[in-house]
Amino acid sequence: MAERMALTGNDSVAYALKQINPDVVAAYPITPQTEMMHKFAAYVADGEVVTEFVPVESEHSAMSAVVGASLAGARACTATSSQGLALMWEILYITASYRCPVVMPVVNRALSGPINIHCDHSDTMGARDAGWIHLYSENCQEAYDNTIQAVRIAEHPDVRLPVMVCLDGFILSHTLEALETNDDEAVRNFIGEYEVADSLLNVEQARTFGAFSLQNYYFEFKKQQADAMERAPVVVEQIGREYGELSGRHYGLLDAYRCEDAELVLVGLGSTMGTVKQAADDLREAEGIKCGVLKVRCFRPLPGEQIRQAVKGAAIVGVMDRAVSFGLGGPLFHEVRSACYGETVGMLNFIYGLGGRDLSLTDAKDTFRALLQAADSGEPEPTVRYIGLRE
Amino acid sequence: MATTSLKQLSDMPELLSGGHAACPGCAGPIVIRQILLAAQQDDVYVVSSIATGCMEVSTTVYPNSAWRVPLVHNAFENSAATISGAEAAYRSLKRQGKIDKKVAFFAWGGDGGTYDIGLQSLSGALERGHNFTYVCYDNEAYMNTGIQRSGATPKGAFTTTAPAGKVSPGKGQTKKDLTAIVAAHGIPYVAQASPHRPRDLMKKVQKAVATEGPAFLNVLSPCPRGWRHPPEQTIEIAKLACETCVWQLFEIEDGKTTVNYKPKERKPVRDWLESQGRFRHLFAPRNEHLIEEIQADVDRKWERLLALEAMDKAQAD
Amino acid sequence: MAELLKKDQMKPGAIVEGGTMAKLNTGVWRTYVPMTDLEKCTNCLMCWIFCPDSAIKVSGGERHETDLQYCKGCGICAAECPVDAIEMKLESDVPPDDKKG
Numbered sequence: 001m002a003e004r005m006a007l008t009g010n011d012s013v014a015y016a017l018k019q020i021n022p023d024v025v026a027a028y029p030i031t032p033q034t035e036m037m038h039k040f041a042a043y044v045a046d047g048e049v050v051t052e053f054v055p056v057e058s059e060h061s062a063m064s065a066v067v068g069a070s071l072a073g074a075r076a077c078t079a080t081s082s083q084g085l086a087l088m089w090e091i092l093y094i095t096a097s098y099r100c101p102v103v104m105p106v107v108n109r110a111l112s113g114p115i116n117i118h119c120d121h122s123d124t125m126g127a128r129d130a131g132w133i134h135l136y137s138e139n140c141q142e143a144y145d146n147t148i149q150a151v152r153i154a155e156h157p158d159v160r161l162p163v164m165v166c167l168d169g170f171i172l173s174h175t176l177e178a179l180e181t182n183d184d185e186a187v188r189n190f191i192g193e194y195e196v197a198d199s200l201l202n203v204e205q206a207r208t209f210g211a212f213s214l215q216n217y218y219f220e221f222k223k224q225q226a227d228a229m230e231r232a233p234v235v236v237e238q239i240g241r242e243y244g245e246l247s248g249r250h251y252g253l254l255d256a257y258r259c260e261d262a263e264l265v266l267v268g269l270g271s272t273m274g275t276v277k278q279a280a281d282d283l284r285e286a287e288g289i290k291c292g293v294l295k296v297r298c299f300r301p302l303p304g305e306q307i308r309q310a311v312k313g314a315a316i317v318g319v320m321d322r323a324v325s326f327g328l329g330g331p332l333f334h335e336v337r338s339a340c341y342g343e344t345v346g347m348l349n350f351i352y353g354l355g356g357r358d359l360s361l362t363d364a365k366d367t368f369r370a371l372l373q374a375a376d377s378g379e380p381e382p383t384v385r386y387i388g389l390r391e
Numbered sequence: 392m393a394t395t396s397l398k399q400l401s402d403m404p405e406l407l408s409g410g411h412a413a414c415p416g417c418a419g420p421i422v423i424r425q426i427l428l429a430a431q432q433d434d435v436y437v438v439s440s441i442a443t444g445c446m447e448v449s450t451t452v453y454p455n456s457a458w459r460v461p462l463v464h465n466a467f468e469n470s471a472a473t474i475s476g477a478e479a480a481y482r483s484l485k486r487q488g489k490i491d492k493k494v495a496f497f498a499w500g501g502d503g504g505t506y507d508i509g510l511q512s513l514s515g516a517l518e519r520g521h522n523f524t525y526v527c528y529d530n531e532a533y534m535n536t537g538i539q540r541s542g543a544t545p546k547g548a549f550t551t552t553a554p555a556g557k558v559s560p561g562k563g564q565t566k567k568d569l570t571a572i573v574a575a576h577g578i579p580y581v582a583q584a585s586p587h588r589p590r591d592l593m594k595k596v597q598k599a600v601a602t603e604g605p606a607f608l609n610v611l612s613p614c615p616r617g618w619r620h621p622p623e624q625t626i627e628i629a630k631l632a633c634e635t636c637v638w639q640l641f642e643i644e645d646g647k648t649t650v651n652y653k654p655k656e657r658k659p660v661r662d663w664l665e666s667q668g669r670f671r672h673l674f675a676p677r678n679e680h681l682i683e684e685i686q687a688d689v690d691r692k693w694e695r696l697l698a699l700e701a702m703d704k705a706q707a708d
Numbered sequence: 709m710a711e712l713l714k715k716d717q718m719k720p721g722a723i724v725e726g727g728t729m730a731k732l733n734t735g736v737w738r739t740y741v742p743m744t745d746l747e748k749c750t751n752c753l754m755c756w757i758f759c760p761d762s763a764i765k766v767s768g769g770e771r772h773e774t775d776l777q778y779c780k781g782c783g784i785c786a787a788e789c790p791v792d793a794i795e796m797k798l799e800s801d802v803p804p805d806d807k808k809g
Contacts, residue, residue: 023483023487024476024479050483056475058515067465068465068473068478069476072484073480074479074480074483091466091469094465099721160720201438201461201477201480201484203460206459206460206725207456207723207725208723209721209722210465210723211452213722217454224718401753402768402769408728408762409775410730410731410734411761420761421760424762451724456725456728458727459727462726589758623782623796625758
């Protein structure tokens with residue numbers, strides 16, 4: 001039976017992992033991911049999962065072990081944050097290119113330095129070209145739901161790519177939320193058995209995995225990855241619908257909130273979108289400003305055409321980035337702007353919340369107002385703006 | 392019963408095919424062949440991971456591979472971590488009744504991938520107690536990338552990043568004692584071996600495979616290209632390393648050291664140094680004092696090894 | 709030169725069948741060719757166990773000819789043969805028909 005539970009983001013994902021019951025989980029502790037693995041290790045200790053838990057000595061080895069496990073025919077997961085993801089970097093690309101359908105919750109945290117343990121998206125943004133599918137979660141419910149869907153997406157024969165499920169550090173990972181969970185059997189049936197065509201453990205058919213590929217072959221392998229990424233949006237949508245049938249909670253690539261008639265639209269990722277939705281409601285009610293919010297759930301592959309359709313009726317669009325690509329601006333902004341190439345809609349970039357700097361409801365409203373002002377004045381300069389930053 | 396009889400092995404399948412691209416006279420494929428022959432016997436199957444390096448690039452060139460046992464290459468520094476994941480998968484799937492074969496897991500790495508960049512990954516996998524055998528084919532430098540110095544390069548050797556020049560006599564530091572570092576993990580089986588004594592090597596492989604938990608084999612692998620010796624001398628050079636005690640054949644079983652080869656009369660290290668172009672500069676008058684120094688290092692290490700063996704024996708008695 | 713695989717013939721993840729290097733010819737690397745006198749050979753099999761290129765054919769405890777498709781001519785077999793049954797000769801000095809390995 002579906003059950004309503006009070007769980008933190010970390011615990012909700014650990015609970016999803018318990019229901020997924022992976023064959024292998026390899027992980028290394030890092031704040032703020034730690035409690036997720038505490039919880040999962042307790043499931044292992046109590047025999048509630050069949051999982052072989054590998055408490056590795058680094059995130060680099062976590063991802064390496066997960067690749068070994070995945071190629072050996074195991075459903076394999078890991079989880080990390082920030083520096084841990086950075087240490088995995090090299091193997092992230094290998095996991096994707098070896099087409100290992102690994103699922104990895106990433107509890108978003110700012111990258112050093114200086115060292116900081118709080119939320120921003122600099123960690124996963126840096127990994128956006130590694131060949132993984134990126135799903136961002138607005139709340140603990142979504143973190144739970146995304147983790148379960150990620151298994152199906154990753155393992156889908158048209159895709160076979162690893163998926164990272166992003167949830168904001170502390171803001172979600174450590175916040176208790178009442179959420180709905182599915183029952184174990186429903187999850188088991190939803191994800192099905194993991195099947196592999198080629199396994200390292202198929203000792204009677206010795207194969208070599210990851211052969212040295214030179215100028216004559218490497219390029220084709222990259223195109224295969226690009227093709228799989230191109231096939232992924234349909235799969236993400238289809239599985240989002242199926243999950244909706246199971247749980248009553250439907251998922252798409254984007255979540256367009258009050259965008260139909262919106263003159264101002266803020267685009268962004270993760271938990272902040274909850275605050276921004278509230279700001280949109282408040283401004284519509286109190287001041288009659290037509291605000292809308294476009295939450296990008298699936299950041300990789302980027303649903304460019306859907307983004308363009310969602311925002312093209314607006315007078316102006318603000319893209320909110322919790323990361324900065326130094327010398328360029330916010331990464332999401334540049335991708336959204338290029339997705340909207342040819343549209344006349346104005347576009348601003350708001351960089352906010354680095355290192356866990358809070359974005360209040362007032363900040364969110366001010367951001368809409370800044371958009372309004374830029375639209376009214378017809379002078380949307382400067383393009384890249386910072387919110388909540390001291391002079 | 393596992394055998395090391397060459398007569399019996401001659402009827403077993405060759406598990407590393409010809410046609411690979413290792414340099415002529417390379418010890419690496421000799422080491423791999425001997426180990427695979429010894430390991431995949433009776434109902435035991437070998438599953439391997441290999442670190443980036445000479446053996447990886449020369450035996451797996453897409454769309455071909457020389458390996459007739461399952462093999463994965465992941466990256467340079469994570470051969471041990473990768474196999475630990477495969478071994479964890481095996482344990483999980485076995486527990487679930489999804490696999491019933493007996494598998495001997497092997498991780499391979501050169502000295503660069505083991506002594507240096509892969510040391511952490513190796514250490515972690517050893518400490519966690521995975522049931523696998525790590526094989527280091529030690530050719531004492533980064534040969535694949537062009538003979539750069541590694542932690543395994545011996546003192547005085549010429550490498551491209553510690554060349555002998557007008558003021559420098561090659562590498563100034565001693566070779567890292569990786570086998571001792573591994574042994575310090577307290578794993579059940581640790582050994583050094585050499586391809587010139589195939590039966591000794593193969594017996595060690597079979598002990599490693601029979602060991603429950605991690606085992607480690609450090610195998611000297613002469614490199615004609617990097618050591619500057621003619622390719623036909625590969626086996627001779629390996630033998631000379633043991634006759635001079637520059638490389639020692641021993642094993643540590645559950646913490647007890649046994650020396651497997653003690654030359655009746657130890658040859659001088661000078662003979663070893665003379666056999667390879669990488670040490671040629673040591674014979675220049677200004678560097679000759681280093682030969683004494685290297686001899687003293689070898690003596691000290693050899694005597695210490697014998698003392699360890701005696702001590703372990705005394706404790707057992 | 710073998711024809712290159714098409715993109716959709718390539719298994720994603722650079723997965724290949726084991727042992728397929730056996731079809732390659734590394735014999736062309738050779739400068740010296742091992743000429744083995746099987747009459748002299750005592751079947752000690754040391755040449756086989758020391759061969760880096762899996763080029764020496766054996767079975768039933770007996771040494772057969774050298775597989776010149778693989779042999780790179782390193783000369784280890786000749787150097788290690790305890791009864792000097794193998795001689796390395798310059799490839800160009802040996803008529804093709806005499807190359808029995």
